[in-house]
Amino acid sequence: MAGSIDFSHARTPPGLRLYAVGDLHGRLDLLRAFHRHAEAELHADAPADWRIVYLGDYVDRGPDSRGVLEFLAEAKTRDPRHVVLAGNHDLGLLDFLARPDPCGIFITHGGLETAASYGVHAAHFGAVEEGGDALHAFHAALAAAIPQSHLALLHALETSFDCGDFFCCHAGIRPGVALERQSVDDLVWIRGEFHRYEGLHPRVILHGHTPSGVVTVRPNRVNLDTGAYRTGRLSVLRIDDARKTILTVRQEGVFQSSAAVTP
Template identity: 55%
Template sequence: MPGIHYLDARGPEGTVVYAIGDVHGRLDLLAEMHAQIVADIMRVRPSDWRIVHLGDYVDRGPESKGVLEFLVRQTAADARILSLAGNHDIGFLDFLARPDPDGLFARYGGVQTAWSYGIMLDPGALRGFAVSSRALAAAVPASHKDFLRALKFSVSLGDFFFCHAGIRPGVALDAQDPLDLIWIRGDFHRHEELHPKVVVHGHTPVSEPEICANRVNVDTGAFASGRLTALVIDGAEKRLLTVEA
């Protein structure tokens, strides 16, 4: 089956799609991005629209709790606002179920997530770690846990396939391994042939949005760069929307 080139790809008829890259605890940037999207919708006046968050809402940045609360409210208020799973989001869930001082959450930004819930987490102090881990599990509202558990791993809209990290080349889109969808890098990034749909993803921070023939990476490292990026798809037109601290 021939693949689809980015330049030829089209969004769903009559629907503008906004795909937002990795947030990582930057509530300020996420709230501003939503405000910019609302303004864009008011300007464009599309028949319909979708907002797709590409995962990694927690860790590293200062306000993971606030980001999750924002997304819980937004997705409950409007079914057109979609949120996909990132590896850090699944890592947070795994930690709440089975705290591991050497796991993804504890080693890669989970200390900041815990602090956003008012918990001081020290993976190097085993006795204190056990206590603070239990305190964190108790501090996270059920609505946040339910939101994380309900995250889907991918969604297709028009000629575009949205996921957190990417896909396994050569595997049908509906047969992708969820672990690949939230973790893959090398094989996906090196693959230059066209996919059945253009893959829109994050997961790997880049200084500028990466637009290739077969994929688009909109992870501009918001937690460190202060810049959050979204790909806007309006029929055959594609453009970028960026907010900065």
């Protein structure tokens, strides 16, 4: 699969502004702060068209997974230009609801915080991590607590989104495989092979999944996961044609815009 574009030359379609939003993990406060900023920008300096693409991992670890899903469900219903992609944690919640597994990602990597945001506290059920009756009672309570609108959003999550010279997904792609043939497993889970690959892809890949202290910009990819649930710092890449700017959303809602970004 021959590479064809690098970050410095990549563009959105003419007249379209793209916002790519890193992993949220229950940080409704940062999501709201970003939206206030984006709405103000879109009002003051309206492009011909826009997309806000959320790169996945809305649930687990952080304090308000329920609030994040509610916000995104309402946003997508209000305007389909909100593009909500699947992360491995989001699919892990669906997997747990379908079959409660004490060794799955939901129980072992932050799902108890998700349940707590719905008022379902694992400590009330006993040792859910050991399986058995405690796990099944916890599972039943959580399944009953999640609104249908949240489940509908989760089941409708897309795994990728093309926008001009950019390909958006949660984790990355498998090098050498055509974009339209990427597996769901790679799109939401891949790390090593994708991160190590230095060649160009047919599109510049915008992704999250792997927390980093800063936004990682490479000629072939941009990682926007800056560990918002623990750092209090959500990262967003705004692209207008060939102009790229990193927006940093902090706990106090202060935005810092970098200069035009190049690898």
